[in-house]
Amino acid sequence: MDNIPMETGFIIAGILFTLGLTGVMIRRNVIFMLMSIEIMLNAAGLAFVFAGSFWQQADGQVMFIFILAVAAAEVSVGLALIILIYQKFKTLDVDKLSKMKG
Amino acid sequence: MLNVLFYTAATIGVIATFMVITRYHAVHALLYFVVSLLSIAVVFYVIGAPFIAALEVIIYAGAIMTLFIFVIMMLNLGAATIDQERTWLTPKIWVGPSVLTLILLIQFLLVMFNTGLQGNEMMVIEPKEVGVSLFTQYLLAVELAGMLLLAGIVGAYHLGKRKKKILHRYLETKEDHG
Numbered sequence: 001m002d003n004i005p006m007e008t009g010f011i012i013a014g015i016l017f018t019l020g021l022t023g024v025m026i027r028r029n030v031i032f033m034l035m036s037i038e039i040m041l042n043a044a045g046l047a048f049v050f051a052g053s054f055w056q057q058a059d060g061q062v063m064f065i066f067i068l069a070v071a072a073a074e075v076s077v078g079l080a081l082i083i084l085i086y087q088k089f090k091t092l093d094v095d096k097l098s099k100m101k102g
Numbered sequence: 103m104l105n106v107l108f109y110t111a112a113t114i115g116v117i118a119t120f121m122v123i124t125r126y127h128a129v130h131a132l133l134y135f136v137v138s139l140l141s142i143a144v145v146f147y148v149i150g151a152p153f154i155a156a157l158e159v160i161i162y163a164g165a166i167m168t169l170f171i172f173v174i175m176m177l178n179l180g181a182a183t184i185d186q187e188r189t190w191l192t193p194k195i196w197v198g199p200s201v202l203t204l205i206l207l208i209q210f211l212l213v214m215f216n217t218g219l220q221g222n223e224m225m226v227i228e229p230k231e232v233g234v235s236l237f238t239q240y241l242l243a244v245e246l247a248g249m250l251l252l253a254g255i256v257g258a259y260h261l262g263k264r265k266k267k268i269l270h271r272y273l274e275t276k277e278d279h280g
Contacts, residue, residue, distance in 0.1 A: 004149065016115065049151050050149060061232045062232060069250060072165070074254075075169055076258040077257045084262075
């Protein structure tokens, strides 16, 4: 860890997070949006592990485990919602779903 | 040496992630996403978090991606699936992820056969420290995460449950999904 500066790690995490954010904004397919959210969560976890590795503390890795739990819960509910949306509307295009009435 | 491993893996991760958000087919994007997760696992290993690297491979690339694949398979039912499959499995599609994973495999072999990499350059945080910290300092957060996962299970079950038919069969309306 001495050779690799922490800034490099944060730059990589930032690039990955930005790519995920771009994916959420440019894609209109719900599955791709969910995948991009996964990319963003993963990038946040990468930043946590980098920080924990820089200060030689285990806390960063603990936070990554929590992020993993959150990602798993989010994906299970999100995919169940995608199946429901597809059965009801026969499409995964979020623009076509924008006329939801509560 | 470790620096080279690190920057190669990070570059592969960024390239694969860029490919994820620009693919048209969900399965192609998933292929690249798995490559991206594997390369980030290499990054975790290099910066001294082997436990997290293993978790990344097992849970992210293993379990969560499998969930995605199941759902995509469920949504793609139909007679045209086989033709689709034939057009998908052209070399143009699998060659990109294969080359990237091949580089990752070479890195893995280098680490495996270069035992000198282990002790000198890396300051490894052992899984034991992580576990001790997790179950003393963060015990409340662990319980909260457990509650969250329970809510996720119940939510997914509730959403995925099929509706029970309550109508008499003469009054039954046509099911619009099948």
